[in-house]
Amino acid sequence: DAGVTQSPTHLIKTRGQQVTLRCSPISGHKSVSWYQQVLGQGPQFIFQYYEKEERGRGNFPDRFSARQFPNYSSELNVNALLLGDSALYLCASSPPGGIDNEQFFGPGTRLTVL
Amino acid sequence: AQSVTQPDIHITVSEGASLELRCNYSYGATPYLFWYVQSPGQGLQLLLKYFSGDTLVQGIKGFEAEFKRSQSSFNLRKPSVHWSDAAEYFCAVYQAGTALIFGKGTTLSVSS
Numbered sequence A: 001d002a003g004v005t006q007s008p009t010h011l012i013k014t015r016g017q018q019v020t021l022r023c024s025p026i027s028g029h030k031s032v033s034w035y036q037q038v039l040g041q042g043p044q045f046i047f048q049y050y051e052k053e054e055r056g057r058g059n060f061p062d063r064f065s066a067r068q069f070p071n072y073s074s075e076l077n078v079n080a081l082l083l084g085d086s087a088l089y090l091c092a093s094s095p096p097g098g099i100d101n102e103q104f105f106g107p108g109t110r111l112t113v114l
Numbered sequence B: 001a002q003s004v005t006q007p008d009i010h011i012t013v014s015e016g017a018s019l020e021l022r023c024n025y026s027y028g029a030t031p032y033l034f035w036y037v038q039s040p041g042q043g044l045q046l047l048l049k050y051f052s053g054d055t056l057v058q059g060i061k062g063f064e065a066e067f068k069r070s071q072s073s074f075n076l077r078k079p080s081v082h083w084s085d086a087a088e089y090f091c092a093v094y095q096a097g098t099a100l101i102f103g104k105g106t107t108l109s110v111s112s
Helices: none
Strands: A005-007 A010-013 A019-024 A031-037 A044-050 A053-057 A064-068 A074-078 A087-094 A109-113 B003-005 B010-014 B019-021 B024-026 B033-038 B044-050 B056-058 B064-068 B073-078 B087-095 B099-102 B106-111
Touching: A005 A087, A010 A019, A019 A087, A019 A109, A031 A074, A031 B099, A044 A064, A044 A074, A044 B099, A074 A087, B003 B087, B003 B099, B010 B019, B019 B106, B024 B073, B033 B064, B033 B073, B044 B056, B044 B064, B044 B073, B073 B087
Parallel strands: A010 A109, B010 B106
Antiparallel strands: A005 A019, A019 A074, A031 A044, A031 A087, A044 A053, A064 A074, A087 A109, B003 B024, B019 B073, B033 B044, B033 B087, B056 B064, B064 B073, B087 B099, B087 B106
């Protein structure tokens, strides 16, 4: 079975530009979460979407936005990029279930902002 | 606010020796706890999880973890480390309704 897929693998942008990252969840999973992992740190929660609706948002500025499509894939958009946005962006999907669902992570997109 | 502390930034263990990685959490209710492993340039792989029941949980690759409510700890152990276990290890607590809260991670090096 295919796992969570993310594209692109790597991305280089300059300050002020905008970027879109994509994520396809595991088949049957309806929930997608996004995390930012800065070098040397643990992942930090950005967004969670379930059935195309935002279910949660971490402590990130409005430059960060996301959406989920009818096929449950998701995009993360970051506007007006800053050097500090350089990080590994991880997408995770969760199967339908209750409070004890678990999150399956993709390989991530490495974003470098110059 | 929920938080996870991994006191050890970097640990070096000889191949074949035992391993214990520490994790302390702060959470008001019954915690849902996880250990993930991340190899260089890779995503996160779930090693094991604790939701309820037996406080000693078994995971993949020979890892186990013990939940101790009185100490707010969820330490990861392995009786005999292999060179392929060198990686970064993250402890996480599930924040009800939305997200995993991760610790800063512990880097494991394995010496021969």
